[in-house]
Amino acid sequence: MDFSTPVEKIPRVGPAFLKKLHRLGIKTAGQLLYHFPHRYEDFSNLIPISQVKIGGPFCFQGQITDIKNIRTFRKRMMLTQAALQDPTGKLKVMWFNQPYLANTLKKGTFVCLAGKISGKGKSIYLSNPAYEKLPDNFREIDFELSHTGRLIPVYPETEGLSSKWLRFIVKPLLLKLKDRIPDFLPPKISKKYDFLAFQEAIWQIHFPDSLELAEKAKKRFGFEELFELSLFVQRERLKLAKEKALAISIDVDLMKEFTKSLPYELTNAQKKSSWQILKDLEKPRPMNRLLEGDVGSGKTVVAAMAALNVAKAGYQSAFLAPTEILAKQHFKTINEVLKKFKLNVGLITGKESYSGSKKITRRELLEKVTNKKVDILIGTHAIIQDTTPKTSEKTPIQFNNLALVIIDEQHRFGVEQRAKLCRQKSFIPHLLSMTATPIPRTLSLTVYGDLDLSIIDEMPKGRKKIITKIIQSKDKKATYEFIRRQVKEGRQAFVICPRIEPAKTSAEDLGGQTLVLDARNFSWMDVKAVKQEYKKLSEEIFSDLKVEMLHGKMGSQEKEKTM
Structure with missing residues (x-):
C-alpha cells in the first residue's frame, strides 16, 4: 500500500463510505492522509x-453503571441518560437524540467520556460527551486513545461521514504509511x-501532542x-513562453x-x-494578464x-462570462x-445565439464565426462546448483567426483550452482574465505567478462611494422603512441569503440546546x-x-423573466 492506493483498497472502506469519500474529493490513500483537520477539540483535561x-x-474515565432512553414529548427529543462511576464518585451523563447509545454503551462498559459539564448546584451532568470504549483492564496497561483524552482532530465532513469515522480509518493508515513516504522538501x-x-x-497534524506541534505541522x-504551486506556476510560465502568438500593433x-467616443473620461x-x-x-x-478592479x-x-484593436487588425476575440445574465450584460455593454x-458582435449561451440584434441558430452563428463574419463573440462556456446542449449535436466552435480570449472571473484558462478554439494551430491566442476579487500582491505572485497583473484601483469620476453597514436586530424595522x-x-433593493432551502432542523426545534451540535452548526442552521x-x-x-425571488435552482427562462 502507498499514497496512490485507491481508497476502496483500505480496510473498512465499503461501497457506502467510498461514495462519501468521493464526495469529499478523496480517491487515494494519499488524498485521505492530506485531508487535514480544520480544528482540534481539547479533550486532554482528564480529571x-x-x-x-x-x-x-x-475528560472522565470509568464504568457505565446505568443507561436508558427517555422520550421528552415537549421538546420532541429522545434523551439517553447514563451514570458513570470511577473510584472517586458518580456522574450523571446526558445525550440528546442518540438513542442507539443505549445499545452501544451497555451497563458495565468501561469508557472515556469527554465534554462540558452543564446544570446547576447538585443537578449537574456531562452534556452530550464524545465517548471511547476502554479495555476492562485499562488501568493496568498502556494504550493510546483516538477520540478522547487528548487533542482530537475535527475534519471537514460530509453527510454520513463523521470525524470519528475518519480518525478510525486515518490512524492505522498513518501507522502503515508514514515511514514509507520520502520527504520531498529539500x-x-x-x-x-x-x-x-x-x-x-x-502524524502531528492528525494526532498532535500539543497545539504548538499542530501549528508547526x-x-x-x-x-x-x-x-x-509555485513550481507549477513557473512550469506554466515557461511552457507559455515557448508558444507563439499573433503580434498585434497598437493603432x-x-x-x-x-476614448473620445466615450461619454466619460477614462481614469x-x-x-x-x-x-x-x-x-x-x-x-x-x-499575453497572460489578470485585470483586477472592483465592480463598476x-x-x-x-x-x-x-478587442477593438484586435478586430481592426483583422483578428477575432472571444469573451467568456460565468453566467448567461453576465454574458448578456457584456454583450449589451460591448x-x-x-x-x-x-463591428460584428455575436452572443452565444446554452439557450440562444445572436448576431448583432438578430436571433439565429447556434449552427448559423458558428458558420459566421468560422467564416470571419464575427469580430467579437461573447458567451458563457457554451463557447468551448463541443455540442449543442438541447440536441447533443456535435457543433464545436472553430474561430478563423482568434487572437484574444477575455475571461470574466475565471483566472485559469490553460494553453490547451486556448488552442482548442483555434483553427490555426501554429499560434495561441492572447489571454486577458478579469476579476473583481481583490488579490493581495504576495498572493498574486504565488497563486497567479504565471499571470501579469494590471490593477484598476480608482473608480470613474462621479461614482458615489459605497457605504457598508452592519444592522443590529433592534434596527431591523428602521432598515425596512429605509428600503x-x-x-x-x-x-x-436586493436581499441576498446564504442558502435556498431552510434547514430541516433549527436550533429552536431543539429547544435552544447546544447539546447535539456545536455553535457553528447552529449558526448555519x-x-x-x-x-x-x-x-x-x-x-x-x-x-x-x-417582490421577486431568484436562485440557482430556477430554470433559465424563470431567471430571465425575474431579471
Whole structure:
C-alpha cells in the first residue's frame, strides 16, 4: 500500500463510505492522509469525578453503571441518560437524540467520556460527551486513545461521514504509511525554516501532542502547498513562453478615437491598464494578464478597447462570462461602446445565439464565426462546448483567426483550452482574465505567478462611494422603512441569503440546546433561506411592493423573466 492506493483498497472502506469519500474529493490513500483537520477539540483535561465543576471540556474515565432512553414529548427529543462511576464518585451523563447509545454503551462498559459539564448546584451532568470504549483492564496497561483524552482532530465532513469515522480509518493508515513516504522538501529549505520532518509533521497534524506541534505541522504543509504551486506556476510560465502568438500593433489613432467616443473620461488606472494590455498584444508570445478592479471600476471598457484593436487588425476575440445574465450584460455593454466602429458582435449561451440584434441558430452563428463574419463573440462556456446542449449535436466552435480570449472571473484558462478554439494551430491566442476579487500582491505572485497583473484601483469620476453597514436586530424595522422609502423614490433593493432551502432542523426545534451540535452548526442552521425570506418579505414586510425571488435552482427562462 502507498499514497496512490485507491481508497476502496483500505480496510473498512465499503461501497457506502467510498461514495462519501468521493464526495469529499478523496480517491487515494494519499488524498485521505492530506485531508487535514480544520480544528482540534481539547479533550486532554482528564480529571477524577470528585473534582467535577461547571464548564470544561473535561475528560472522565470509568464504568457505565446505568443507561436508558427517555422520550421528552415537549421538546420532541429522545434523551439517553447514563451514570458513570470511577473510584472517586458518580456522574450523571446526558445525550440528546442518540438513542442507539443505549445499545452501544451497555451497563458495565468501561469508557472515556469527554465534554462540558452543564446544570446547576447538585443537578449537574456531562452534556452530550464524545465517548471511547476502554479495555476492562485499562488501568493496568498502556494504550493510546483516538477520540478522547487528548487533542482530537475535527475534519471537514460530509453527510454520513463523521470525524470519528475518519480518525478510525486515518490512524492505522498513518501507522502503515508514514515511514514509507520520502520527504520531498529539500533538506536545505526544511533546515532554513525549521520545518518538522515529513514523518513527524504528518502524524502531528492528525494526532498532535500539543497545539504548538499542530501549528508547526500546519506551517510545514502550508509551505509545501505553496511550494508545489509555485513550481507549477513557473512550469506554466515557461511552457507559455515557448508558444507563439499573433503580434498585434497598437493603432494609436484608433485608440484615441475610441476614448473620445466615450461619454466619460477614462481614469488614470484604466489608461495605464489599457496600455499594459495593448503593449502585451504587440509581443509574439501569448499575453497572460489578470485585470483586477472592483465592480463598476470599468474593466469591461478596458477589455473592449483591446478587442477593438484586435478586430481592426483583422483578428477575432472571444469573451467568456460565468453566467448567461453576465454574458448578456457584456454583450449589451460591448455593443454600446463599440457602436461607432461597426463591428460584428455575436452572443452565444446554452439557450440562444445572436448576431448583432438578430436571433439565429447556434449552427448559423458558428458558420459566421468560422467564416470571419464575427469580430467579437461573447458567451458563457457554451463557447468551448463541443455540442449543442438541447440536441447533443456535435457543433464545436472553430474561430478563423482568434487572437484574444477575455475571461470574466475565471483566472485559469490553460494553453490547451486556448488552442482548442483555434483553427490555426501554429499560434495561441492572447489571454486577458478579469476579476473583481481583490488579490493581495504576495498572493498574486504565488497563486497567479504565471499571470501579469494590471490593477484598476480608482473608480470613474462621479461614482458615489459605497457605504457598508452592519444592522443590529433592534434596527431591523428602521432598515425596512429605509428600503421602502428608497423603492417609493423609484430605486430597487436586493436581499441576498446564504442558502435556498431552510434547514430541516433549527436550533429552536431543539429547544435552544447546544447539546447535539456545536455553535457553528447552529449558526448555519439558523441562516436565512431564500424561499423563507421571500415569503416573509412579500407577504408580511413589503406586501405593498413588488417582490421577486431568484436562485440557482430556477430554470433559465424563470431567471430571465425575474431579471
